[in-house]
Amino acid sequence: MPISAKDSPGRLMLCGVNLRLILVSGKTQDFTFSPNDCATDIARHVFENWPAGWEEESVSSPSILRLIFQGRFLHGNVTLGALKLPPGRTTVMHLVARETLPEPNSHGKC
Numbered sequence: 001m002p003i004s005a006k007d008s009p010g011r012l013m014l015c016g017v018n019l020r021l022i023l024v025s026g027k028t029q030d031f032t033f034s035p036n037d038c039a040t041d042i043a044r045h046v047f048e049n050w051p052a053g054w055e056e057e058s059v060s061s062p063s064i065l066r067l068i069f070q071g072r073f074l075h076g077n078v079t080l081g082a083l084k085l086p087p088g089r090t091t092v093m094h095l096v097a098r099e100t101l102p103e104p105n106s107h108g109k110c
Contacts, residue, residue: 017080018090021046021067023057030090035081039067039074046095059097068094 016032019042029051033042040062047062059065067074069083069091085091 015087017085017087019080020090020092021095022092023054023095025057027054027057029054033080035085035087036079038077038079040076042067042080043076043095057097064097064099066096066098068096073098 017035018030018032020028020030022028031046033045043065044062047059047065050058
């Protein structure tokens with residue numbers, strides 16, 4: 001469950017994972033989530049709390065929002081805790097609209 005982005009004016013919470021989401025347009029927005037939140041939870045929260053200024057990039061459903069971290073799409077059940085993201089520090093991820101995810105890499109196997 002997403003948690004409040006700030007505990008006091010201008011101060012990010014230390015117990016949550018701070019994400020700075022970047023759209024293809026270059027627009028950014030910071031959010032704070034629990035380490036137990038998965039990519040699907042994050043997409044739903046962002047969709048339901050679509051930031052002012054992102055209107056031109058709005059989507060019709062949270063199910064098409066995808067997170068990219070370190071060049072890889074995050075599948076829906078991957079939690080922030082599983083990625084070992086440091087609480088209290090800001091991690092940057094890209095947020096894109098895409099109907100389907102690419103198949104997992106086969107690591108060169110046929």
